[in-house]
Amino acid sequence: MLSLPFQNGKTAAAVLSTAASAMLIRSIANDLLPNEVHDYFSSTLHNLSRYFSSQLTIVIDEFQGLSVNKLFEAADVYLGTRMTPSVRKIKVVKGDEEKKLAVTMDRNEEIVDVFENVRVKWTMVCRQGQALGRGNTRNRGETPRLEVRSYHSYELSFNKNYRDIVLDSYLPYILERSRAIKEENKVVKLHTVNYSNWDLGSILLDHPMTFQTLAMDSELKKELVEDLDNFINGKDYYRRIGKAWKRGYLLYGPPGTGKSSLIAAMANHLNYDIYDLDLTNVNSNSDLRALLLAMSSKSILVIEDIDCMIKLQNRDSEERWQPHKNQVTLSGLLNFIDGIWSCCGDQGRIIVFSTNHRDRLDPALLRPGRMDMHIHMSYCTISAFKQLALNYLGVWQHPLFDQVEGLMGVVKVTPAEVAGELIKSKDPHVSLQGLLGFLHSKNEAKPQKEMEAEDRSD
Numbered sequence: 349m350l351s352l353p354f355q356n357g358k359t360a361a362a363v364l365s366t367a368a369s370a371m372l373i374r375s376i377a378n379d380l381l382p383n384e385v386h387d388y389f390s391s392t393l394h395n396l397s398r399y400f401s402s403q404l405t406i407v408i409d410e411f412q413g414l415s416v417n418k419l420f421e422a423a424d425v426y427l428g429t430r431m432t433p434s435v436r437k438i439k440v441v442k443g444d445e446e447k448k449l450a451v452t453m454d455r456n457e458e459i460v461d462v463f464e465n466v467r468v469k470w471t472m473v474c475r476q477g478q479a480l481g482r483g484n485t486r487n488r489g490e491t492p493r494l495e496v497r498s499y500h501s502y503e504l505s506f507n508k509n510y511r512d513i514v515l516d517s518y519l520p521y522i523l524e525r526s527r528a529i530k531e532e533n534k535v536v537k538l539h540t541v542n543y544s545n546w547d548l549g550s551i552l553l554d555h556p557m558t559f560q561t562l563a564m565d566s567e568l569k570k571e572l573v574e575d576l577d578n579f580i581n582g583k584d585y586y587r588r589i590g591k592a593w594k595r596g597y598l599l600y601g602p603p604g605t606g607k608s609s610l611i612a613a614m615a616n617h618l619n620y621d622i623y624d625l626d627l628t629n630v631n632s633n634s635d636l637r638a639l640l641l642a643m644s645s646k647s648i649l650v651i652e653d654i655d656c657m658i659k660l661q662n663r664d665s666e667e668r669w670q671p672h673k674n675q676v677t678l679s680g681l682l683n684f685i686d687g688i689w690s691c692c693g694d695q696g697r698i699i700v701f702s703t704n705h706r707d708r709l710d711p712a713l714l715r716p717g718r719m720d721m722h723i724h725m726s727y728c729t730i731s732a733f734k735q736l737a738l739n740y741l742g743v744w745q746h747p748l749f750d751q752v753e754g755l756m757g758v759v760k761v762t763p764a765e766v767a768g769e770l771i772k773s774k775d776p777h778v779s780l781q782g783l784l785g786f787l788h789s790k791n792e793a794k795p796q797k798e799m800e801a802e803d804r805s806d
């Protein structure tokens with residue numbers, strides 16, 4: 349038995365657990381021993397060090413064959429939120445699809461994470477290896493070739509005893525967390541349809557309207573937000589009761605009362621994309637089916653101004669979507685959409701119809717149960733006015749409010765009109781005087797008929 353001298357008198361076996369010492373022993377053995385003895389010595393040493401090591405390392409490669417390893421992707425997203433001060437180099441990227449910057453660790457950096465009291469260490473490494481060329485696969489028709497290229501891997505090390513916790517709980521937790529992080533970071537898109545080739549074009553929806561700034565009856569707003577929250581959290585509920593996971597909202601009210609603004613607030617609240625469908629351009633079942641199937645999973649299908657789109661001549665054939673222009677009932681359309689959506693059970697779908705004239709709609713659509721919630725966007729109320737004054741002027745109260753409220757009781761004015769006046773000056777007094785002038789002139793211009801009707805009702 350060979351005992352190698354160490355500074356503090358320990359033998360080689362006593363320091364096997366540290367990798368640095370093992371390397372030192374190997375280099376001394378290299379110099380002192382004949383080849384065979386050296387080989388024997390180093391393989392025994394290697395086995396011993398493996399035997400004594402309490403660590404297990406999981407390697408998570410960037411690619412699996414030609415596809416991206418989902419676990420690698422998830423780790424990338426998750427670790428971006430776990431950066432510690434010990435990390436010296438990070439990478440930052442910003443994609444079109446994300447709201448925030450995405451942070452990832454650079455190669456050879458380490459992050460220590462703790463999960464259910466288990467301490468794990470993540471290291472990002474860069475390797476070279478033979479792999480199928482991914483670049484080629486994008487050009488259809490070319491066969492992928494084996495090529496040498498570098499790729500990234502995460503190495504996840506931890507105490508062997510915790511193997512089950514890491515594999516069964518920690519890694520699934522990372523997959524789930526990364527999904528949630530991506531969801532929060534997703535930008536809302538507005539999709540429009542190019543009807544000539546049925547391409548779904550999309551632009552980022554950068555509409556600033558939120559439920560905080562939307563002026564509408566506060567009770568109704570609260571009820572709607574709760575309804576939306578219940579809906580998005582209701583996947584299991586819908587499954588249990590055997591209903592397709594979908595919800596329909598009918599928004600009605602005069603022009604300028606905030607119907608389109610409300611749709612933007614809904615999309616921003618839910619982080620759902622909007623698909624804006626112009627029914628006058630849809631000519632066949634298969635067109636509509638293709639569009640519905642191409643919609644991304646978390647999305648709102650919007651059909652605005654439905655009363656203008658469809659002439660209600662064909663009430664008999666309510667049960668089917670009729671592809672002949674202007675011969676369709678809305679509830680027939682709804683049935684058609686329901687049929688297609690009912691096979692996509694794990695995706696929450698929302699449909700919103702808007703109209704200026706609820707009274708002109710197909711009565712079948714207005715029956716209970718067809719659209720889940722009917723939302724009336726009304727002329728400006730006092731509470732809506734106060735919300736607008738807060739948005740535009742930053743004031744909750746003002747001496748001129750009483751006069752505004754008095755006039756609003758007798759003049760029908762839309763939130764859009766009020767907003768149009770309030771935006772004219774940042775000075776609350778000037779702005780409110782302007783609004784009062786506007787309300788007075790509107791009152792004076794009231795049509796005779798309307799005044800007579802008011803007199804009769806008094």
Ligand SMILES: Nc1ncnc2c1ncn2[C@@H]1O[C@H](COP(=O)(O)OP(=O)(O)OP(=O)(O)O)[C@@H](O)[C@H]1O
Pocket residue numbers: 561562563564601602603604605606607608609610704725732763764765767
């Ligand atoms: N309830 C509201 N809260 C805040 N702003 C509003 C509201 N209603 C209207 N506005 C303002 O007026 C503008 C026009 O409103 P919007 O397009 O949402 O009305 P609409 O009901 O969809 O009208 P239309 O029936 O003509 O489509 C909005 O961009 C917004 O600035």
Ligand SMILES: [Mg+2]
Pocket residue numbers: 607608609652
């Ligand atoms: Mg609108």
